[in-house]
Amino acid sequence: xxxxxxxxxxxxxxxxxxxxxxxxxxxxxxxxxxxxxxxxxxxxxxxxxxxxxxxxxxxxxxxxxxxxxxxxxxxxxxxxxxxxxxxxxxxxxxxxxxxxxxxxxxxxxxxxxxxxxxxxxxxxxxxxxxxxxxxxxxxxxxxxxxxxxxxxxxxxxxxxxxxxxxxxxxxxxxxxxxxxxxxxxxxxxxxxxxxxxxxxxxxxxxxxxxxxxxxxxxxxxxxxxxxxxxxxxxxxxxxxxxxxxxxxxxxxxxxxxxxxxxxxxxxxxxxxxxxxxxxxxxxxxxxxxxxxxxxxxxxxxxxxxxxxxxxxxxxxxxxxxxxxxxxxxxxxxxxxxxxxxxxxxxxxxxxxxxxxxxxxxxxxxxxxxxxxxxxxxxxxxxxxxxxxxxxxxxxxxxxxxxxxxxxxxxxxxxxxxxxxxxxxxxxxxxxxxxxxxxxxxxxxxxxxxxxxxxxxxxxxxxxxxxxxxxxxxxxxxxxxxxxxxxxxxxxxxxxxxxxxxxxxxxxxxxxxxxxxxxxxxxxxxxxxxxxxxxxxxxxxxxxxxxxxxxxxxxxxxxxxxxxxxxxxxxxxxxxxxxxxxxxxxxxxxxxxxxxxxxxxxxxxxxxxxxxxxxxxxxxxxxxxxxxxxxxxxx
Amino acid sequence: xxxxxxxxxxxxxxxxxxxxxxxxxxxxxxxxxxxxxxxxxxxxxxxxxxxxxxxxxxxxxxxxxxxxxxxxxxxxxxxxxxxxxxxxxxxxxxxxxxxxxxxxxxxxxxxxxxxxxxxxxxxxxxxxxxxxxxxxxxxxxxxxxxxxxxxxxxxxxxxxxxxxxxxxxxxxxxxxxxxxxxxxxxxxxxxxxxxxxxxxxxxxxxxxxxxxxxxxxxxxxxxxxxxxxxxxxxxxxxxxxxxxxxxxxxxx
Numbered sequence: 001x002x003x004x005x006x007x008x009x010x011x012x013x014x015x016x017x018x019x020x021x022x023x024x025x026x027x028x029x030x031x032x033x034x035x036x037x038x039x040x041x042x043x044x045x046x047x048x049x050x051x052x053x054x055x056x057x058x059x060x061x062x063x064x065x066x067x068x069x070x071x072x073x074x075x076x077x078x079x080x081x082x083x084x085x086x087x088x089x090x091x092x093x094x095x096x097x098x099x100x101x102x103x104x105x106x107x108x109x110x111x112x113x114x115x116x117x118x119x120x121x122x123x124x125x126x127x128x129x130x131x132x133x134x135x136x137x138x139x140x141x142x143x144x145x146x147x148x149x150x151x152x153x154x155x156x157x158x159x160x161x162x163x164x165x166x167x168x169x170x171x172x173x174x175x176x177x178x179x180x181x182x183x184x185x186x187x188x189x190x191x192x193x194x195x196x197x198x199x200x201x202x203x204x205x206x207x208x209x210x211x212x213x214x215x216x217x218x219x220x221x222x223x224x225x226x227x228x229x230x231x232x233x234x235x236x237x238x239x240x241x242x243x244x245x246x247x248x249x250x251x252x253x254x255x256x257x258x259x260x261x262x263x264x265x266x267x268x269x270x271x272x273x274x275x276x277x278x279x280x281x282x283x284x285x286x287x288x289x290x291x292x293x294x295x296x297x298x299x300x301x302x303x304x305x306x307x308x309x310x311x312x313x314x315x316x317x318x319x320x321x322x323x324x325x326x327x328x329x330x331x332x333x334x335x336x337x338x339x340x341x342x343x344x345x346x347x348x349x350x351x352x353x354x355x356x357x358x359x360x361x362x363x364x365x366x367x368x369x370x371x372x373x374x375x376x377x378x379x380x381x382x383x384x385x386x387x388x389x390x391x392x393x394x395x396x397x398x399x400x401x402x403x404x405x406x407x408x409x410x411x412x413x414x415x416x417x418x419x420x421x422x423x424x425x426x427x428x429x430x431x432x433x434x435x436x437x438x439x440x441x442x443x444x445x446x447x448x449x450x451x452x453x454x455x456x457x458x459x460x461x462x463x464x465x466x467x468x469x470x471x472x473x474x475x476x477x478x479x480x481x482x483x484x485x486x487x488x489x490x491x492x493x494x495x496x497x498x499x500x501x502x503x504x505x506x507x508x509x510x511x512x513x514x515x516x517x518x519x520x521x522x523x524x525x526x527x528x529x530x531x532x533x534x535x536x537x538x539x540x541x542x543x544x545x546x547x548x549x550x551x552x553x554x555x556x557x558x559x560x561x562x563x564x565x566x567x568x569x570x571x572x573x574x575x576x577x578x579x580x581x582x583x584x585x586x587x588x589x590x591x592x593x594x595x596x597x598x599x600x601x602x603x604x605x606x607x608x609x610x611x612x613x614x615x616x617x618x619x620x621x622x623x624x625x626x627x628x629x630x631x632x633x634x
Numbered sequence: 635x636x637x638x639x640x641x642x643x644x645x646x647x648x649x650x651x652x653x654x655x656x657x658x659x660x661x662x663x664x665x666x667x668x669x670x671x672x673x674x675x676x677x678x679x680x681x682x683x684x685x686x687x688x689x690x691x692x693x694x695x696x697x698x699x700x701x702x703x704x705x706x707x708x709x710x711x712x713x714x715x716x717x718x719x720x721x722x723x724x725x726x727x728x729x730x731x732x733x734x735x736x737x738x739x740x741x742x743x744x745x746x747x748x749x750x751x752x753x754x755x756x757x758x759x760x761x762x763x764x765x766x767x768x769x770x771x772x773x774x775x776x777x778x779x780x781x782x783x784x785x786x787x788x789x790x791x792x793x794x795x796x797x798x799x800x801x802x803x804x805x806x807x808x809x810x811x812x813x814x815x816x817x818x819x820x821x822x823x824x825x826x827x828x829x830x831x832x833x834x835x836x837x838x839x840x841x842x843x844x845x846x847x848x849x850x851x852x853x854x855x856x857x858x859x860x861x862x863x864x865x866x867x868x869x870x871x872x873x874x875x876x877x878x879x880x881x882x883x884x885x886x
Contacts, residue, residue: 477749485738485757486748492724492735499722502684503796504710504739513745 013144015251022231024202031195038106040225043207077200104593111586124211230283284426347467348528353565355521361560363514364494369428375541377401377523378530397527405519428543436538643692660835670856715802725782736796786813804835
């Protein structure tokens with residue numbers, strides 16, 4: 001009984017912080033229509049600033065903490081809105097574009113954190129001195145009390161803000177119909193700025209309160225905050241009350257679970273997984289089981305940030321393009337083995353990135369779990385590689401990835417936009433936690449390069465050549481996905497699902513098909529990456545530092561450009577070689593992603609568009625003369 | 635001979651009845667039309683027939699076979715072509731490609747075939763079919779124009795063309811004349827007659843009463859989810875109940 005109470009208190013401490021994070025996400029979403037995937041990155045960044053101030057510069061806590069939470073955080077939020085999200089809104093960008101922009105912000109902020117403070121773990125200072133009170137046998141920590149108090153305070157303030165006040169009505173008006181709110185004289189900018197400021201302030205509090213309990217690393221804290229996505233999902237992106245309760249309940253449940261003991265396998269392993277990953281399970285479960293999220297506006301497909309045109313490149317131009325690519329990719333074959341080895345990651349990663357192009361660029365579906373598929377391919381390949389020949393092991397890895405891909409494809413049939421993005425992310429995190437990080441599955445896994453029909457791939461040159469062959473096969477598949485009846489069917493389904501269905505296309509079948517192809521391809525890429533590293537490292541297939549970053553890179557280079565994906569892969573590897581850290585590419589990719597609002601369709605398309613002589617299609621906004629006057633006045 | 639039949643179609647949203655016990659029949663080679671004031675249940679009835687929404691009671695029979703449990707895409711592959719009140723064309727494709735999808739998508743081909751870059755032997759007639767439909771709708775000059783750049787009137791024609799390329803047995807058109815200029819409406823009238831003369835059954839849901847009375851062989855008048863009257867255009871126009879519910883209120 002005492003233990004239960006003690007655990008509940010510990011659970012409440014974490015739960016209250018999780019609730020704060022969840023509330024922040026919901027508030028920003030309701031007020032701005034943007035689900036901020038960078039929430040965790042911002043929390044981490046501010047936690048680092050706080051560490052810098054207190055631990056390095058010796059600023060007293062009374063100054064540092066309020067400075068971070070009440071000044072820096074809201075200023076960052078408002079700046080972010082003005083610089084990045086307001087231009088998007090003014091362009092009538094779809095929610096999918098805004099979502100990808102928050103991913104860009106995530107990559108940018110993580111990149112900035114890494115550049116400023118490096119990757120090594122820091123010990124974050126506690127904001128509040130911890131006192132302990134003994135009540136009978138029960139020990140109550142002061143920080144638990146303070147954190148609960150903060151949650152209560154935030155809940156009350158927000159209830160007033162969004163309640164039956166003028167401001168509350170404005171917020172609801174903006175959330176429901178931005179254009180109409182604009183026309184009825186609501187200060188849309190003010191509501192948006194407020195939404196962002198509250199969101200970043202709460203993420204700062206989350207970061208400052210969570211950091212002392214963890215070691216502070218750029219990705220570590222970020223991922224913990226990303227797990228709190230479970231809370232807005234359970235609150236269906238709308239109810240602040242549900243978010244508060246869900247956060248506290250999950251915290252307590254997580255703590256209480258540690259009391260439960262089972263010895264019978266496989267329940268013991270499952271329980272162990274659940275004990276440390278309750279939030280992840282809640283996130284995936286919530287997404288799969290709850291009725292659809294209350295999304296703001298039209299969820300839409302990803303079509304708006306894939307190309308706006310069916311490009312018809314001339315034969316000469318594409319021959320030139322592919323010729324150059326082949327020469328560049330094949331040139332490492334002339335290097336000595338040591339240097340060649342450094343280039344070996346390019347084709348493998350390129351295949352994975354191309355698999356994202358298939359799903360997002362052609363299929364119009366956002367996928368934030370691609371590293372999960374790639375990792376499964378790598379892991380199963382590794383398991384088979386010690387006994388089976390290359391081709392069998394490769395196929396095994398691809399099938400394993402494909403199986404999960406099909407399972408992810410089913411929910412994807414009815415899900416769009418944010419809902420789908422979160423579902424794929426949850427699948428990726430779940431696979432990572434329950435498979436890649438499970439010692440019984442991955443400990444001591446050896447990776448071989450088995451022989452291919454008697455041809456040894458152990459030599460670095462032969463292996464690289466084999467990788468290139470795999471990449472070419474993947475690119476041929478992609479070409480066929482683009483052309484002919486199949487290509488037209490995919491574009492049709494992406495452009496208008498209703499129209500496609502009315503023409504006789506089975507959307508569910510097409511969706512499953514794209515998910516299958518994409519995940520099998522990702523599995524192939526993962527298997528190649530495992531053979532490059534000659535090891536299976538769960539870190540290489542991380543749901544955050546891989547999945548999210550890869551997806552962002554693909555979108556930046558043009559979501560429907562396979563050539564762009566290959567280029568992105570080269571960039572990742574080249575930046576890592578030049579700087580010695582894999583995070584070097586984050587800053588440029590994040591920056592370009594944040595600028596997507598100005599280069600819809602990706603950098604490559606943006607450059608092509610600049611060269612085009614024909615004027616870009618003009619977006620005509622359907623506003624009445626009064627509306628135009630109002631807009632002009634603003 | 636009836637090619638599409640709705641039998642006792644009933645659809646409720648929550649507790650509200652949108653369509654109640656409506657029976658309707660479209661004959662091959664004839665034009666039928668559904669009229670009714672706003673909120674009469676026209677669009678709901680339409681969705682039930684095309685498979686866009688499920689029924690609470692009743693049945694949809696296509697060419698003698700019960701298709702009530704089939705989805706919209708399966709019905710389309712059987713030969714039920716349709717257009718939308720809100721045009722749903724493939725914006726990033728050219729006009730010709732839009733029509734080509736209409737021709738290709740009614741055949742269910744194994745997807746791996748496309749993946750391997752193999753062509754379907756049945757695709758041989760697609761191109762000529764697209765050409766014929768382009769000519770019928772006078773869209774030949776716009777063949778290579780990206781659909782998103784066209785006006786609503788043209789888009790309605792593209793959508794109609796896409797449906798026609800699927801060689802439909804029955805064609806369901808939701809407000810085909812809305813957003814069309816007078817000249818375009820006149821063209822549409824001619825096209826509908828030509829399509830029906832080809833043996834296709836046509837069902838219109840239309841606000842433009844003049845077009846309906848002019849082009850339809852059989853008219854169904856709906857009001858508040860129920861069938862008020864049906865018969866030849868003259869009979870329906872003369873029905874006092876219809877005049878009360880609809881014609882007097884919207885003389886156009």
